Amino acid sequence: MLQHFSFKPMYENKQLPGWTFSFFYKQTRYSGEYLPNGTITWTSTSQPTDEEAVKKMIHELMLFHVYE
Template sequence: MFSHFQYKSVGLKARKPKWEISFFYQGAYYRALYLHNGKFDWFEPAPPESEQEKLQSQIHELMLFHVYEK
């Protein structure tokens, strides 16, 4: 599980919103853009590829709760 999850809206609130997300996972700090279609653009360093699918699923659930179910 990751900790200190944060998100903020980036750019204009247009048809295709995006959010910058950040969190700590296994002692490392990670950042990404979470796009309107649920895809991720990872900043460097990106989490290990073996962990990305699990992390993306957990982040997607958080974003559904915090952003889309307002």
Template sequence: MLIHFQYKPLFSNQNIPGWSISFYYKKKRYTGTYHQTGAIEWMGEAPEQEDLEIVTSQIHELMLYHVYE
């Protein structure tokens, strides 16, 4: 489960898509860029390969809820 999920637009012109994201997963902080296509560009270390699909799915759900609704 992701905790302390935060996002903010990359650009002051909010018509340009792209968001900076950060969260904690398994007591470790992760940061990245969420692109309009749904691609996630990790800044620093990415979650472990075995957790990547779960984390990515949860990020997509949160972004759909907060940004696209």
């Protein structure tokens, strides 16, 4: 489960889509960028070992918070 998930727009004018996000997973902090086409780019120094499961959780959270 992702903890302390937060996101914010990449651009100040908020018309260009794209978001930065961060969260804790298994006591490690991760951060990245979420692009409008659903692509996730990691900006943290490491990636979760179960990356696909984490990406699925990120997609669900972004759909809930951004697109609803």
